[in-house]
Amino acid sequence: AVTIKDIFRNTEAYLNKNISISGWVRTVRVSKSFGFIEVNDGSFFKNLQVVFEENLPNFKEVASLTLSSAITVEGILLASPGAKQAFELKAANIAIAGLSQADYPLQKKRHTFEYLRTIAHLRPRTNTFSAVFRVRSVLSYAIHKFFQERGFVYVHTPIITGSDAEGAGEMFRVTTLDFNNLPRDEKGDIDFSKDFFGKETNLTVSGQLEVETYCMAFKKVYTFGPTFRAENSNTPRHAAEFWMIEPEIAFADLNDNMNLAEDMLKYVISYVLENAPEEMEFFNAFIDNTLFAKLDNVINSQFEHITYTKAIEILEQAKEKFEYPVGWGLDLKTEHERYITEKYFKKPVFIINYPKEIKAFYMRMNDDNKTVAAMDLLVPGVGEIIGGSQREERLEILEQRMRELGLKEEDYWWYLDIRKYGGTKHAGFGLGLERLLMYITGMSNIRDVVAFPRTVKSADF
Ligand code: 4AD
Ligand code: MG
Numbered sequence: 001a002v003t004i005k006d007i008f009r010n011t012e013a014y015l016n017k018n019i020s021i022s023g024w025v026r027t028v029r030v031s032k033s034f035g036f037i038e039v040n041d042g043s044f045f046k047n048l049q050v051v052f053e054e055n056l057p058n059f060k061e062v063a064s065l066t067l068s069s070a071i072t073v074e075g076i077l078l079a080s081p082g083a084k085q086a087f088e089l090k091a092a093n094i095a096i097a098g099l100s101q102a103d104y105p106l107q108k109k110r111h112t113f114e115y116l117r118t119i120a121h122l123r124p125r126t127n128t129f130s131a132v133f134r135v136r137s138v139l140s141y142a143i144h145k146f147f148q149e150r151g152f153v154y155v156h157t158p159i160i161t162g163s164d165a166e167g168a169g170e171m172f173r174v175t176t177l178d179f180n181n182l183p184r185d186e187k188g189d190i191d192f193s194k195d196f197f198g199k200e201t202n203l204t205v206s207g208q209l210e211v212e213t214y215c216m217a218f219k220k221v222y223t224f225g226p227t228f229r230a231e232n233s234n235t236p237r238h239a240a241e242f243w244m245i246e247p248e249i250a251f252a253d254l255n256d257n258m259n260l261a262e263d264m265l266k267y268v269i270s271y272v273l274e275n276a277p278e279e280m281e282f283f284n285a286f287i288d289n290t291l292f293a294k295l296d297n298v299i300n301s302q303f304e305h306i307t308y309t310k311a312i313e314i315l316e317q318a319k320e321k322f323e324y325p326v327g328w329g330l331d332l333k334t335e336h337e338r339y340i341t342e343k344y345f346k347k348p349v350f351i352i353n354y355p356k357e358i359k360a361f362y363m364r365m366n367d368d369n370k371t372v373a374a375m376d377l378l379v380p381g382v383g384e385i386i387g388g389s390q391r392e393e394r395l396e397i398l399e400q401r402m403r404e405l406g407l408k409e410e411d412y413w414w415y416l417d418i419r420k421y422g423g424t425k426h427a428g429f430g431l432g433l434e435r436l437l438m439y440i441t442g443m444s445n446i447r448d449v450v451a452f453p454r455t456v457k458s459a460d461f
Contacts (some may be wrong), residue, residue: 003043003412008318030063045278049088069096142271153218157207162410171202203228215248234456238447241454248428254390257427288442304349314327331358334393337383348379363389388429395419
């Protein structure tokens with residue numbers, strides 16, 4: 001069957017032909033003897049205008065169609081005399097496939113994003129969210145395409161894990177134990193041997209550790225899947241459930257890693273601009289007028305590279321501008337990240353070589369013994385969208401670091417094995433899909449780029 005997308009993209013082929021379109025009513029305007037319906041069939045961002053006249057057998061029913069009713073229209077596609085749209089479908093027959101009730105909450109007026117979150121099941125029918133979620137799909141495809149074209153193997157890492165990949169303890173526990181009757185051992189601790197897996201398990205915070213093991217077999221791998229964090233951060237950039245892309249490359253160092261990240265971002269942004277042009281026009285017109293300029297800047301600029309130490313120097317010069325303190329050893333807050341990328345460099349910035357104390361246990365120790373080969377990529381408007389590192393491939397140094405941090409070797413024995421059997425230098429990073437999508441669409445709240453967001457105190461739907 002022909003879609004509205006076909007009609008917009010290849011109009012000549014359908015002009016003056018009989019066609020049939022099935023979709024949902026977005027608007028209805030009626031005068032005495034004729035009317036217009038804007039119909040959307042989900043194939044395309046734009047609506048098709050249907051014109052109907054009094055001679056339609058069910059003119060009355062059609063004239064009183066409620067918003068979001070499902071219809072099938074048969075008729076001829078005509079070049080339209082009106083300047084507003086180049087063509088319209090002149091209806092010979094309109095079948096009502098599903099009438100929408102009159103209390104449909106999305107009547108034709110502007111709604112706030114806050115309100116639309118309360119009807120997350122209906123919001124994909126609005127222009128904004130139809131654009132967001134189509135771009136999310138196109139972007140996901142572009143990410144796969146980028147890695148697949150370069151010979152990366154897609155690895156499905158587990159959702160339920162027995163280890164903490166970030167060592168940060170921000171995990172959602174998975175358990176079958178009965179909370180009203182928790183089994184206890186002699187010491188009074190919860191006895192997880194009675195649990196489904198016979199041990200404590202959690203939802204994954206990152207597929208990195210598992211994907212590293214596959215990296216040592218395939219050399220270039222990536223994961224792309226749901227990730228869970230029980231971070232108590234109620235911000236526009238944090239979700240408890242988000243999607244992360246994690247490539248990992250062997251025989252590679254931090255520079256190779258940064259080059260990969262830069263190439264990937266440029267590729268996927270270009271791909272979305274080319275393959276979702278109507279949606280991107282919409283964002284640039286209605287969400288963020290500087291969007292195209294910003295994305296052009298990303299595609300055409302060389303990303304900046306600075307060390308953490310240099311970043312601290314830059315921030316110390318502007319100390320009075322910040323709410324939170326800056327100083328060597330302290331982690332960067334969002335306000336600091338945004339200053340560096342938005343005010344100071346005005347483009348994406350990699351910050352490398354962070355103090356080991358503020359980064360994860362697996363990052364490779366630098367020769368100064370104080371910093372690790374970490375990289376964060378900051379972008380204007382969002383802050384951190386990528387976190388990554390070169391990994392510690394030296395067994396003794398890794399074991400020592402794990403001991404210092406109190407990580408149990410028995411939980412990570414397989415991860416340590418990788419260092420024993422042909423372990424070589426390797427690196428990788430994690431990109432938050434939602435953070436990237438916010439950046440590409442200009443949407444400013446992570447809750448508006450996830451279909452059914454899970455955030456602090458909020459898991460409706
Ligand atoms: O910096 P993070 O914590 O790095 C890792 O998890 C590494 N294991 C990745 C790796 O090297 N393979 O997270 C990576 C990215 C962040 O830069 C951010 O884009 C996103 O994941 N992210 C979140 N996005 C939304 N909500 C949250 N709560 C997020 N936490 C991290
Ligand atoms: Mg990070």
